[in-house]
Amino acid sequence: MSYKALPSEITPAQQDALTAAPAPARDAGMTVVIGGTAIAATNAFSSTEVIGVLVGAVVLASTFGSLAAAGLPLLTAIIGVGVGLAALLSATGSSSARPPRSWP
Incomplete structure (x- = not known):
């Protein structure tokens, strides 16, 4: 079906x-x-993803000693994921799981 x-x-x-x-x-x-x-x-984001980013922020803030220094690697990672998803969606030509129009 x-x-x-x-x-x-x-x-x-x-x-x-x-x-x-x-x-x-x-x-x-x-x-x-x-x-x-x-x-x-x-759901767009699961709770485990949000918890992972928060734990990463705490670890980076304690390592670098500054929220600004900790935010740069997180921002870079989030932008990288966004660019990767955009490239994937543009390469496949679709952002949906809808079957083609000729589907029976």
Whole structure:
């Protein structure tokens, strides 16, 4: 089954309906697996990423002894990740998981 919407356009109610849909088949003894971007979490940042950046900031601030000196490596890393993602998205020609228009 393929959704013709972007993963960010799928509501939590639709995700719940999708995960509940195979219950009758499972009750009948079938093996049903659901996955993909339709039911994946859509958070931009996970809490572990934010905690990692904060711990990195504390370590760098204690190492360099200054918040300004600690901020430069963090800023460089964040800009590098942004440039890398932009390059990846421009190279693939798409920022969505939507199938092509000719998809059946």
